[in-house]
Amino acid sequence: MVNKPGKPKSKRTPVRLRHKIEKASAAKQRKTRKLAKKNPEWRSRLKKDPGIPNLFPYKDKILQQIEEKKRLKEEEAFRRRAEVKATGAVSAGTEHAPVAENGDNEEDLLDETMTDEDDPDSSNPMAALLASAKAQAAEYGEASEDDDNDDSMGHINTDYGLDASTTLSQPHDSSRRSFDKVYKSILSSSDIILYVLDARDPNGTRSREIEREITAADSGSKRLILILNKIDLVPPSVLKSWLTYLRRYFPTLPLRASTPASNARTFEHKSLTVKGTSETLLRALKTYAQGKNLKRSTTVGIIGYPNVGKSSVINALTSCLGSGSARSQSQACPVGAEAGITTALREVKLDNKLKLLDSPGIVFPGCTTTSNHISSSSARTKKKNDDQPRLILLNAIPPKQITDPIPAVTLLLSRLSASPDLMQNMLAVYGVPALVAGPNGDMTTDLLIQVARKRGRLGKGGVPNLVAAAMTVVTDWRDGRIQGWVEPPLGETDERGHDEKMVVKEWAEEFKLDGLWGGKAEKGEKTDGEGDAVMVG
16 A cells, blocks of 8 residues: 555554564673673762752752751861860869879779779769679679589570670680680589580690690599591591591591581591481490499580581581481571680580580680790780781681781681692682782782682772682681691600500590591501501591
8 A cells, every 4th residue: 555645654663673672772781781790890889969950040059058058067066076075074174183182092092992882872873883783793603603513404505694705806814714714614514525626727726735624624534535527628538647646645536517518619528427427426425424324414515616616516416316306406506607606605405314515616725836925015916916817717716806817818828838739729719820929929919819800809990809808718718618728747756655545545445436436446447556546548
């Protein structure tokens, strides 16, 4: 049909053509988004305020009103700051008035302060509050002693109210006090101590001073077992070497207390499964409890560095009670990848013969890598700065308390550089080429820059955020995505006496530790001449 003159042509288009245009538009938008993700240049997600249009008739008046409000707001803030300073000066003058007028010495003022604190009816409300708090603390201490003497405790989880938040990366004095409270409470009430170690660095999470105190407590009636946790993060050969080394001192058991984190690079241990290792440990504890024939339940205290898996050990033991029990279907203790999840002592009853005592993580003093006595304050500060990277790699410090993770990455690189395979595996995790050393031989900056670009840790203007990139590396190390471990000491002379060797042998017999998990030799094993089992392939 021919269109009549003057009649406009139809603007309708075929559906095929319209869909073609829509597909091309969508493809262009996808390509733009993809290129934007690869572009390292920083871009704000917030849309820019267009402001007041120039053609708006009252633009000048509105801008003047905005400036006036801003000026009034600044004046009000300045006035408030002046009032606060004046009030502070008046109160400070009132506090120091008795010293200026009466000329009393510090001892008299101290005596007056102590008198006010002892009198709860004084006019000072803070003194009355302090006296009330002291009275409640005394009552609580007496109640705690009565509870410790009571042997018939329920199976409900008990929080003793010991706040252990100061035990992690706090000043030396406060962490030492918290250590005394938590550790002495566990040592006094436990028959067996499970000392949990990280299989990647057992000596780094081990304290010889603690071991000596445990063996000397109650005339040597306490029993100590070393638990080598996170064994899936080390190869079988390294695990066997560490078991052989540690069994020279105390009975040692390998344990897989939990499943690894996502994307963790683990090693396969055929017979050392989560169920198998936890059942072996539970069987050893029950054997000891039945052999002692105590009229009360045997208490098992669990100690160790933060984030070595103490609560996971309890959850693994409770999961062995049977699929029908309510305890096995839910975790007895809360766990997490970060340090500091457990903040108080917690009691979990397994059965009539066994009860477990979970504890918050403690950075024990007198560890094998640090000295016990430091005199000057500058030396203490230097020691703290030197220990910070080591504690970060041991996952003993919560991420929120890490101020500078870059030295920890430097320490990690220095350890991994000893093995070309481990260094190559770490570079493969981030997909970066070989690192280039700086003028002073430091490769940390090059690694962090490449990690920041790969993981999008960029600041304004596309500048790499080295601190955020370092936290990424520390997190990947904590979760096992970066492989690394410490080899056991070689050529170390055995300084144990005959009595100590006999004690270790007797303890192993009390728990009946044999075969793959124990100290006696079976088929497929050989001994090193002193009764210590050495597992062979």
